[in-house]
Amino acid sequence: MTSETITAAASGTWTLGDMTVNRMGFGAMRLTGSAAFHEGVPSDRDRSTAVLRRAIELGVDHIDTAAFYFSSLRSANELINAALAPYPDGLLIAVKVGPYRDQSGEWGTAARPEDLRGHVEENLRQLGRDHLDLVYLRRMRQESIAEHFGALAELRDAGLIRHLAISGVELRHLAEAQAIAPVVSVQNKYGLDFPDPGTDALLAACREQGIAFVPFFAIAGKGGSKGPGQAHDDEVRAIARVHGATPAQVRLAWTLRQGPQMLAIPGTGNPDHLAENVAAGALRLSDEEAARLDALRRRTD
Template structure:
């Protein structure tokens, strides 16, 4: 498939946090370097800025980021600010709060509820904004999200946040949060080769309730933050060959086929990969291809 003229619009749209966004957005994690929020080789700042600007030109209007996305010399939020401010009115910037890293990049314990305001204010400062469109509470193994989500709900009432969301949660956490304030999106790890029954149930619940479901590592699969998946099953390769597409594009297309409420946020600091990712939104898989790919998931761990 050719990808030069394909824009983000090819994937369709979804209403999220009061804005109509293309179903393929952009994840900012890899803007900071090859090892993302681990201390790897810093990215080329000018190229990362150019990739972001090109993404906007190609119709991307949903960016996912976090203050804890930084490497030795790069901050994703700073790059976003430098590339895109003043921000387009139709651009949705979503951030995650909860995890904590010190200035050396070492992970600390999860933020206490009373520390979340500081996390929100740090994202505001780095992005150069007076409010955040959408804030995800990233659960860090807490049994309950009520106290943390309640703290964010208070910041929403104060006007610092417009919409609330959850990340890395089970169905019970979604219900717990909804009893406190509206949840407009859920972001869980979800990939063709990485099945999880709790996440499958969250995906289903989100579809029933009109909540966006935003997978992370949809392309990376089991390799997670390290890199895009470098191993592809024969079925993935066969479908890719039939469409003249790459295995990564097939993975993204399969993700989008899981429901109209499913969004994708592939990230890259490579302009060629950006174009390839967006082109996946135009890839239409047949029912038979979806069946073959779905069979790869097998039993959950």
């Protein structure tokens, strides 16, 4: 595939609340360094800035970030602010709240409902915004999310948040949140390496109800926040060769094929990988290829 001339528009669009975005977006976590959070080598600021600006040039209009995406020398939110403000019209910036890290990078205890306003305000400050387009409540093992989601609903009513979403949840949590306020998106771990009947049931509910589903680690697979490494299944490599694509592009194409409400947010600090990821939105798998990949996913169960 020729990556440089393909834009995010090739992936199609989906409407989040009242904002229509291309289905191929961008995840900001890897902007801060060579590995997640305080690990690895800090990113080059100019390179991260270039990646963000190139993403916009390639039609990316959905960026996923969080105040807790920072390394010893870099903050994803502040990189986004420096690179893109004043923000282009139509750009949706989604943030997650719930997890907390102190200035040394250590994870704190899960946020209490009364803490969430401070989390929202910190994202606002770092991004230089007067409201947040989309805020995910990232569940932190609590059985019920009602109290936390209710606190975010109050901030939406106050005008600090435009749309609400949930992350790291089970099907029952979607119903719990919807009893309080509309949910426009769900973000969970999902990909070829993650056969999970619970997540599949949640995805089916999102399909039925027209709710966006935003998978994370769609490329990274079992490597998670540490990245995918070089371990790609032979089946994925074989399909990639047929299309003149990379295994990562095949994984993204498979992900987008799971339904029109699937919104990919692959992250990278590498301009070449950015172009490849965006170009994956134009890769169309055949029914036979998709079936082979579906079978591969079942075999990893």
